[in-house]
Amino acid sequence: MKKYNTSPLSGMQELLPTEQAIFDQLKQNISDVYHQFGFLSIETPIIERTDILFAKAGGDTEKQIYKVSKTAESADSADQALRFDHTVPLARYVVEHNNDLAFPFQVTQINRNFRGERAQRGRFREFYQCDVDVIGREKLPFSYDAKVIACIYDALMTFNLPKMVVRISNRKVLAGFLSSLNLSDKTSEISNIIDHAEKVPLEKSKEALKELGLTDEQVEKVTAFMFTKGDYDTVEEKLTEIMGDISPVAEGLAELKEVFDILDTGLGKYIIDFMIIRGLDYYTGTVFEIMLEDYREIGSISGGGRYENLASNFTEQKFPGVGGSIGLTRLFFILREYNLIEMQEKRPIDYVLLPLSKNELDDSIQLSAKLREQGNIVDIDLTDRKLGDRFNRASKIADYAIVIGNDEVIKQRYIAKNLRTGETKEI
Amino acid sequence: MKKYNTSPLSGMQELLPTEQAIFDQLKQNISDVYHQFGFLSIETPIIERTDILFAKAGGDTEKQIYKVSKTAESADSADQALRFDHTVPLARYVVEHNNDLAFPFQVTQINRNFRGERAQRGRFREFYQCDVDVIGREKLPFSYDAKVIACIYDALMTFNLPKMVVRISNRKVLAGFLSSLNLSDKTSEISNIIDHAEKVPLEKSKEALKELGLTDEQVEKVTAFMFTKGDYDTVEEKLTEIMGDISPVAEGLAELKEVFDILDTGLGKYIIDFMIIRGLDYYTGTVFEIMLEDYREIGSISGGGRYENLASNFTEQKFPGVGGSIGLTRLFFILREYNLIEMQEKRPIDYVLLPLSKNELDDSIQLSAKLREQGNIVDIDLTDRKLGDRFNRASKIADYAIVIGNDEVIKQRYIAKNLRTGETKEI
Numbered sequence: 001m002k003k004y005n006t007s008p009l010s011g012m013q014e015l016l017p018t019e020q021a022i023f024d025q026l027k028q029n030i031s032d033v034y035h036q037f038g039f040l041s042i043e044t045p046i047i048e049r050t051d052i053l054f055a056k057a058g059g060d061t062e063k064q065i066y067k068v069s070k071t072a073e074s075a076d077s078a079d080q081a082l083r084f085d086h087t088v089p090l091a092r093y094v095v096e097h098n099n100d101l102a103f104p105f106q107v108t109q110i111n112r113n114f115r116g117e118r119a120q121r122g123r124f125r126e127f128y129q130c131d132v133d134v135i136g137r138e139k140l141p142f143s144y145d146a147k148v149i150a151c152i153y154d155a156l157m158t159f160n161l162p163k164m165v166v167r168i169s170n171r172k173v174l175a176g177f178l179s180s181l182n183l184s185d186k187t188s189e190i191s192n193i194i195d196h197a198e199k200v201p202l203e204k205s206k207e208a209l210k211e212l213g214l215t216d217e218q219v220e221k222v223t224a225f226m227f228t229k230g231d232y233d234t235v236e237e238k239l240t241e242i243m244g245d246i247s248p249v250a251e252g253l254a255e256l257k258e259v260f261d262i263l264d265t266g267l268g269k270y271i272i273d274f275m276i277i278r279g280l281d282y283y284t285g286t287v288f289e290i291m292l293e294d295y296r297e298i299g300s301i302s303g304g305g306r307y308e309n310l311a312s313n314f315t316e317q318k319f320p321g322v323g324g325s326i327g328l329t330r331l332f333f334i335l336r337e338y339n340l341i342e343m344q345e346k347r348p349i350d351y352v353l354l355p356l357s358k359n360e361l362d363d364s365i366q367l368s369a370k371l372r373e374q375g376n377i378v379d380i381d382l383t384d385r386k387l388g389d390r391f392n393r394a395s396k397i398a399d400y401a402i403v404i405g406n407d408e409v410i411k412q413r414y415i416a417k418n419l420r421t422g423e424t425k426e427i
Numbered sequence: 428m429k430k431y432n433t434s435p436l437s438g439m440q441e442l443l444p445t446e447q448a449i450f451d452q453l454k455q456n457i458s459d460v461y462h463q464f465g466f467l468s469i470e471t472p473i474i475e476r477t478d479i480l481f482a483k484a485g486g487d488t489e490k491q492i493y494k495v496s497k498t499a500e501s502a503d504s505a506d507q508a509l510r511f512d513h514t515v516p517l518a519r520y521v522v523e524h525n526n527d528l529a530f531p532f533q534v535t536q537i538n539r540n541f542r543g544e545r546a547q548r549g550r551f552r553e554f555y556q557c558d559v560d561v562i563g564r565e566k567l568p569f570s571y572d573a574k575v576i577a578c579i580y581d582a583l584m585t586f587n588l589p590k591m592v593v594r595i596s597n598r599k600v601l602a603g604f605l606s607s608l609n610l611s612d613k614t615s616e617i618s619n620i621i622d623h624a625e626k627v628p629l630e631k632s633k634e635a636l637k638e639l640g641l642t643d644e645q646v647e648k649v650t651a652f653m654f655t656k657g658d659y660d661t662v663e664e665k666l667t668e669i670m671g672d673i674s675p676v677a678e679g680l681a682e683l684k685e686v687f688d689i690l691d692t693g694l695g696k697y698i699i700d701f702m703i704i705r706g707l708d709y710y711t712g713t714v715f716e717i718m719l720e721d722y723r724e725i726g727s728i729s730g731g732g733r734y735e736n737l738a739s740n741f742t743e744q745k746f747p748g749v750g751g752s753i754g755l756t757r758l759f760f761i762l763r764e765y766n767l768i769e770m771q772e773k774r775p776i777d778y779v780l781l782p783l784s785k786n787e788l789d790d791s792i793q794l795s796a797k798l799r800e801q802g803n804i805v806d807i808d809l810t811d812r813k814l815g816d817r818f819n820r821a822s823k824i825a826d827y828a829i830v831i832g833n834d835e836v837i838k839q840r841y842i843a844k845n846l847r848t849g850e851t852k853e854i
Contacts, residue, residue: 004479004741006523009507012472014520016527017534020468036799038806040775040824041447045439045553046473046539047493052431066474066495068509070543080436082495093441096433100443102823104810107444112473116497126472136810143788143809262788314431348467361570361689372463379465382570383531383563396529397467 011117011125013329017397021348022341023332029158030130030326031110037151039108039132044089046112050079052092055313064115082114086131087323091311094135094319103137104144110328122337124329130155133323135310140320142255145286145306146262152302152324153269153290161292161340164301167229167273168259168288171305172252174274177225177239180248181218194226195277198296229273232260255285284308286322298334302326350376351416352394354387356405363409367402371427395419402427438544438552440756444824448775449768450759456585457557457753458537464578466535466559471516473539477506479519482740491542509541513558514750518738521562521746530564531571537755549764551756557582560750562737567747569682572713572733573689579729579751580696580717588719588767591728594656594700595686595715598732599679601701604652604666607675608645621653622704625723656700659687682712711735713749725761729753777803778843779821781814783832790836794829798854822846829854 008014015023035041047068054062066082083089086109094105110130117123132151134144153166174191178184189212197205202223209219221242228238236253239246246253256272263270278287283305290302304324311319335341351371355364361382368378379398381390387403394401400416408414414427435441442450462468474495481489493509510516513536521532537557544550559578561571580593601618605611616639624632629650636646648669655665663680666673673680683699690697705714710732717729731751738746762768778798782791788809795805806825808817814830821828827843835841841854 004482004519005476006479006519006741008472008519008523009474009476012474014471014523015469016524017467017469020470024468035775035804038776038779038804040444041451042442042444043447044441045435047436047439047541047553049432049436052433055431064497066497068493068495070491070493092431092433096435096441097443102820104808104820106806114474126474141809141811147807147809261785262792264792314433348462349465352465358688365689365691377462377465379533380574381531382568382574384568393529393531 009125010119011123013124013126013333017348019343021346022343023328025346026159026332026341027110027128027130027328030155030328031108033155033158034108034110034130034132034151037106037132037147037154039106039151041108041110042090042093043109043111044083044086044093046082046114047080048083048089048092050081052314053081053083053088055088061115064117066114066116084115085113086111086129086325087133087310090131090133090135091314091319095311095314095317098137098317098319103135104140105135106132107135108132122330122333124333127327127329130326130328131323132325133321135319135321138318138320140322142258142286142306143262145255145322146259148304148322148324149259149270149288150263152304152326155326156290156302159335159341161301161335162295163293164269164290165293166270166288166290167276168256168270168286169272169274169276170252170256170286171283172255172285173239173249174225174252174277176249176252177243180243180245181221183214183218183222186212186214190222191277194222194275195279197226197275226275229271229275232257232272235272235274252285259286278303278305281305282307288324292340295338295340298338301331301334347397347399347419348377349379349398350400351378352390352398352401353378353380354390354394354401354403355380355382356387356403357384359406360404360409364404367404367414367427391419436552437546438550440551440553440760444775446770448773449770450755452773453586453759453768454537454555454557454755457582457755458535460582460585461535461537461557461559461578464533464559464574464581466533466578468535468537469517469520470536470538471510471513471520473509473541474507475510475516475519477508479741480508480510480515482515488542491544493541493543511542512540513538513556513752514560514737517558517560517562518741518746522738522741522744525564525744525746530562531567532562533559534562535559549757549760551760554754554756557753557755558750559752560748562746562748565745565747567749569685569713569733570689572682572749573686575731575749575751576686576697576715577690579731579753583717583729583753586762586768588728588762589722590720591696591717592720593697593715593717594703595683595697595713596699596701596703597679597683597713598710599682599712600666600676601652601679601704603676603679604670607670607672608648610641610645610649613639613641617649618704621649621702622706624653624702653702656698656702659684659699662699662701679712686713705730705732708732709734715751719767722765722767725765728758728761774824774826774846775804776806776825777827778805779817779825779828780805780807781817781821781828781830782807782809783814783830784811786833787831787836791831794831794841794854818846 068080113129114126178187193208206219224242276287276289285306287305289300306322310321353364355361364380368380371378402414402416415424416427417424495507540556541553605614620632620635633646651669703714703716712733714732716727733749737748780791782788791807795807798805829841829843842851843854844851
């Protein structure tokens with residue numbers, strides 16, 4: 001017999017059924033909240049034209065794209081690859097179908113994406129992303145930024161995690177601030193330093209800024225800026241302190257105000273925090289990240305922001321958008337590492353019926369139908385194995401087992417045994 | 428500006444949001460029934476090792492496999508491809524995880540598979556398959572065949588289709604019958620003729636049998652056999668008529684009897700029908716197909732069967748199984764062609780709230796929270812466009828719109844307008 005390696009490929013999530021049930025439940029929770037907020041589902045193909053994907057992908061992403069080819073090529077096969085995110089296919093979708101969509105188009109995509117990253121523990125090459133986006137035609141009010149943020153926050157609330165905090169910034173504030181210091185030409189380098197500031201000692205960040213050629217005063221101001229956080233009024237006050245004249249950041253602040261006017265800031269869930277950059281992404285206004293307050297080392301568990309023009313590569317029409325994403329595969333992995341998900345809470349099946357012989361089969365089928373009508377998940381064990389073996393199987397997948405023998409059929413009385421506690425109840 | 432083709436690749440399903448909502452609902456219905464029957468979800472990676480896929484794929488399938496390669500190869504990348512069905516990954520999964528699984532392992536996979544078929548209307552290269560399988564260790568009672576069949580039938584019942592009929596046969600009956608005629612060496616050719624008999628005139632089938640070298644008497648017997656159908660007793664009687672001594676088909680008949688002892692045959696939903704072959708698939712006992720009685724030209728809308736040994740390519744352990752599948756992407760396409768799915772029944776959103784200005788925003792958010800608590804899907808339109816435009820958008824995606832102005836806020840009375848009928852109701 002030929003030997004095969006039957007493990008899944010490296011970088012792929014493959015769960016046991018009980019784990020899968022919990023993963024699926026979390027995914028369903030997210031989907032439910034997204035839908036309740038009025039986001040409509042779409043599903044784009046996993047395989048896209050390579051030129052569509054490359055139009056947007058840059059740098060590392062481009063190297064990580066999986067190309068696809070048929071073993072037997074036919075004449076009509078195009079140059080194809082697996083999508084690496086939901087945003088590029090969404091841009092294509094909006095351009096292709098824009099006459100049939102109702103704008104603002106509130107859309108959710110919950111599905112797998114693919115990146116051939118270097119194999120590493122906790123890094124996945126095939127992973128679920130749970131996205132919401134709102135796409136406008138020509139323009140889109142900034143209150144939609146708040147809607148996206150609140151929706152993702154509420155979706156994550158279903159996970160019963162420790163306290164979350166949403167840190168929100170605006171790229172225009174940073175841009176205005178740097179222009180007031182005549183540092184606009186160093187925007188990307190300084191952004192990069194701020195983006196990494198949380199992971200290194202403060203002196204390292206300051207050194208890096210000095211190496212860029214900033215004066216001591218500029219270094220102090222940039223440092224003060226990146227530590228600015230709080231509610232809207234606090235932040236405006238602090239910026240006035242640092243900058244004197246805050247007119248260069250007026251546009252960004254106005255957008256932040258519009259966002260915070262809608263967000264329910266009562267419980268300190270949402271704060272402005274200028275440390276938030278969102279890496280090299282294509283955001284142009286609002287950016288946000290969600291963290292667990294007491295588990296900062298985990299990093300962000302969700303993020304997103306506003307993009308001026310979703311589909312600029314594909315069309316001259318303007319489609320401004322705002323969106324965010326939960327990287328569920330990676331998040332699930334991390335939450336398990338930190339024991340922040342109760343993995344044992346619920347077995348996937350409610351009742352396993354154990355008919356003692358074929359004589360009790362009809363009765364078992366009837367009972368299963370009744371229990372299913374009540375919303376239960378019911379399995380009938382049809383094997384003729386020893387009762388102990390059948391109980392053993394049941395206890396791996398179900399909460400209760402019900403033995404059905406001649407006696408039960410005659411009396412129409414059924415005893416369900418709790419497979420964890422051994423307690424019994426009559427059905 | 429560079430021009431891009433923004434259409435999805437040929438052979439890929441891409442739906443508008445209202446269509447997607449219906450597709451998703453059908454998928455959810457199937458999933459719900461599968462779960463109620465006690466099948467556990469698993470999800471295997473879409474990308475598999477090529478040798479795993481090629482171990483089972485033969486002939487055409489092999490040519491249709493999509494191979495995958497990273498644009499920048501790293502040392503640890505294996506030879507990879509996209510899975511073409513759920514069964515091969517399931518075999519790998521069962522071998523890999525068998526120590527952690529509870530047998531009989533009742534499993535469902537609802538996900539996309541990939542085949543680079545020739546492009547053709549109604550043929551998909553990326554398609555959903557909704558599978559259930561039961562895998563035993565060493566042995567598995569034939570009553571599980573009935574369970575799989577009943578479960579898939581019940582899942583399809585949620586579609587509200589015209590009358591369905593499940594046609595069930597058993598490969599061992601055919602094998603025994605052919606051996607009684609000394610035709611065992613022509614089993615695959617004769618199977619192929621029976622498999623296509625419904626699509627050609629009877630004389631064509633008879634000719635084909637003659638060309639194989641069958642005597643006139645053998646041709647008549649094979650023809651009589653393939654038209655044999657009905658309930659168990661009818662079929663046994665008919666076989667006795669044709670064969671005289673039915674001991675060569677005893678094993679197959681016994682399996683059929685075990686299956687029919689469990690199926691609820693009251694309404695003629697399930698019949699034995701020896702015309703059913705299931706092509707060149709690897710089934711070894713029970714085979715079944717589900718059809719719409721009055722739309723036979725559609726062909727089967729689901730099918731499956733029993734396989735002696737799921738994982739014979741990967742292990743020496745024996746895992747007999749039985750399974751079936753609904754090819755949802757293709758089925759959805761066909762049902763729409765035949766107008767057998769009500770596409771307009773339900774818009775994806777229940778209520779769109781239309782606050783007249785920012786003053787009504789807080790109130791709108793509160794109302795949306797209340798409506799969502801009652802299980803409604805609620806969108807708040809945050810634009811400042813003309814009310815007519817906002818109604819227009821709402822009517823494309825929602826059942827009701829609620830205008831919220833100063834008056835409504837003061838009185839806390841809200842009028843929902845039905846966007847189809849124009850009728851109003853107070854909320």
